[in-house]
Amino acid sequence: MSKTIFTVAEKCVACKSCEIACAVEHSRSKTLAGAILETPPPQRRINVEGVGAYSYPSRCQHCSDAACVTACPTGAMQRDGCDAVFSDADKCIGCWMCVVVCPFGGVSADPVGKKALKCDRCPERTAKGEAPACVAACPTGTLLYLTPEEFAAERRQATARAAICGGQADEPNGMDILRSLKRTH
Amino acid sequence: MKIVIIGNGPAAISAAETLRARDRGCEIVMLSRERVPFYSPCPLAEYVEGSVSRERLFLRDADFYARNAIDIRYGSPVRRIEPSARRVWSGDEAVAYDRLLIASGSRAFVPPIPGLAGARGVFELKTLDDAEGILRRLAVARRAVVVGSGFIGLEATQALVRHGLEVTLLEAREHVLPAMLDSEMAALVERRLVEHGVRVRTGCAVERVLEGADGVRAVIADGDEIPCELLVCAAGVRADLSILEGSGIASERGILVDARMRTNVEHIFAAGDIIERPDAPEKNRVAPNWPNAVSSGRIAACNMLGIDRRHPGLEAVNVVRVFDMPIASFGVQTGETCLRWQDGAGAVRKVLLESGRVAGGQLIGEINGAGVLHEMMKKGTAVERFGTHLVHPGFGYIHTMEPLRAVKWA
Secondary structure, three states: OEEEEEEHHHHHOOOOOHHHHHHHHHHOOOOHHHHHHHOOOOOOEEEEEEEEOEEEOOOOOOOOOOOOHHHHHOOOOOEEOOOOOOEOOOOOOOOHHHHHHHOOOEEEEEEOOOEEEEOOOOOHHOOOOOOOOHHHHHHOOOEEEEHHHHHHHHHHHHHHHHHHHHOOOOOHHHOHHHHHHHHHO | OOEEOOOOOOOHHHHHHHHHHHHOOOOEEEEEEOOOOOOOOOHHHHHHHHOOOOHOOOOOOOHHHHOOOEEOOOHHHEEEEEEEEEEEEEOOOOEEOOEEEOOOOOOOOOOOOOOOOOOEEEEEEOOOOHHHHHHHHOOOOEEEEEEOOOOOHHHEEEEHHHOOEEEEEEEEOOOOOOOOHHHHHHHHHHHHHHOOEEEEEEOOOOOEEEEEOOOOEEEEEEEEEEOOOOEEEEOOOOOHHHHHHHOOOOOEEEEEEOOOOOOOOOOEEEEHHHHHOOOOOOOOOOOHHHHHHHHHHHHHHHHHHHOOOOOOOOOOOEEEOOEEEEEEEEEOOOOOOOEEEEEEEEEEEEEEEEEOEEEEEEEEEEEEEHHHHHHHHOOOEEEEHHHHHHOOOOOOHHHHHHHHHHHOOO
């Protein structure tokens, strides 16, 4: 199986590094300084959503039976050679059908560019063997770029550690204390 | 096995592609009443507007039919289906089938208004021919009337305004987009239309269409004469059931199919705009939109080949833009509880609840996350615990997972 992006939601501290890295990667200059000065400003395709004391970097799941690909009436939404779903901006007419059928909220409407915005899993970076921009930028190990087998192995190890060492799967950090203090909603 | 597909739209094409992908050997015949290869009808208004080129409408390359060994017969409208002899009649020619897929789609509804049908300068906006007719007529048209304010009517209005025409929009019901919005939300859309110079008249029945030497010259509505050189009739679409006569195929508003897209007649399947499904959330509805056409075509194709597949349920959601303002709507328009959010800059979101479950929603200006709400409606998720977060644009899929994690970190 090829690599894809996995999320270990418990580790997210809502630093939004992924959001910035995503916008920079999808800018013309591909540098932070250049991206800031561009008009219209480059848009991110990953959103850190807060739920009570928790946060979660929400993005496209690249579904195998993707509702957005079925729904696209212009052929813009399609699958690339690596099984990632992406939208061809040239073909997109901004009809937003993909936005209203995505059960994950993974496609958003760009009000300025009038094009559907979604994660394309950074084809330029992965072609060079690099991890997608959000994964490379994540400082907490929330976002991982692995094959499903590697991810499953990692989760098994984390569970085994928790069972043997007792307590939590990962070492507690400052966020755990914060979460225990902050009530949900 | 010989498979005959009536139609050449998204349902027919997705069925043909699925058939070919799963069975290299079957014979596929497609009978199309139009004379052009498969095109997407959804961007036709953009084509009229000029923002989408003609080539972009055609979603398959010129070689598509030959490469997939599909016998495409253009200009072959089917007159009659004869299930007892397993054949269909296209003109004087009989085409035999082992499996038949009816995917002939819907047609624009033309209301019985004197002088409307057949007048020159009167168009629908359902086919490429219609769009090209409108484009030709633009040369002599300065004023236009659009009858009907569904999404085709609104898209046509916008396209004509962008060509510099004076447009009057007539809606027989009490407000615009009556199938998608309640009156409060519709008022926002009306304001948007008026800002862009459209004259909007609601609750206004068209009485008569007057034709002069150069085609349509005026419309009489509510006793007023509205002069125009172009009339777009967008009073809704109806499943095209004329070919069913004498076939014994059961239909109401559309052809009745089960979750496998089978009709009541053996070996005959149906998909796309023409079907009617007893699906949740509303019983027996016709949901003519692109996603349903593609998905039902795919399911029909699998079952025609004997591969058991069931349709998970039609998408009862629609989205339209009015001068770049996005409007999404799904489910019912009035509910027990109405959650509301607005940003003060023109965006309004409403989510309607029935017995603690999402029953419908209307989103104007800010439609991100509409799919998450629509999915919750389809699944019947209990949503009381989300409170007013539900209607906020930041409400996402992750909220539905929150209790699992709260237990873990408690």
